[in-house]
Amino acid sequence: MKDLTCIVCPRGCRLHVDDDMNVTGNFCPRGAQYAISELTNPVRTITTSIRVTNRPYTLVSVKTTNPIPKQKIFDVMKEIDKIAVEAPVRIGQIVKTNILGLDSDIVITKNID
Ligand code: SF4
Numbered sequence: 001m002k003d004l005t006c007i008v009c010p011r012g013c014r015l016h017v018d019d020d021m022n023v024t025g026n027f028c029p030r031g032a033q034y035a036i037s038e039l040t041n042p043v044r045t046i047t048t049s050i051r052v053t054n055r056p057y058t059l060v061s062v063k064t065t066n067p068i069p070k071q072k073i074f075d076v077m078k079e080i081d082k083i084a085v086e087a088p089v090r091i092g093q094i095v096k097t098n099i100l101g102l103d104s105d106i107v108i109t110k111n112i113d
Contacts, residue, residue, distance in 0.1 A: 001018055003015065013027050015031055015034075021036060043068060043070060045066075045068070046063060047062070051085075052112060053086050054086045055112065060085065061108070062080065062083075062095065064076070064099070064104040065107050067104070068104055079096070083096055088113050091111055093107065093108040
């Protein structure tokens with residue numbers, strides 16, 4: 001048995017999953033999907049920053065385009081740490097495709113002129 005909070009929307013339902021993976025406490029079906037996924041293959045979207053080489057002390061925010069398996073987060077962070085860009089950069093600009101073969105790109109989330 002496991003209790004967790006659904007993070008799919010701001011309502012934040014308290015979910016209960018029994019030993020047979022039956023989910024209760026969810027206001028909508030997305031909560032059940034979230035609970036099962038969280039217990040069988042937890043994933044997270046990574047948001048972080050990378051260096052802008054031609055702007056002193058400047059970072060630009062980036063994120064993964066698809067959620068990453070939780071156990072791969074540190075490996076992905078190490079790869080992201082190797083990436084640097086030159087301004088100007090634009091929201092939506094891809095700076096790394098298919099990172100570590102995980103079917104997720106790394107994309108800029110802030111404009112810098
Ligand atoms: S179960 Fe549905 S309503 Fe409740 S927090 Fe999750 S997504 Fe929102």
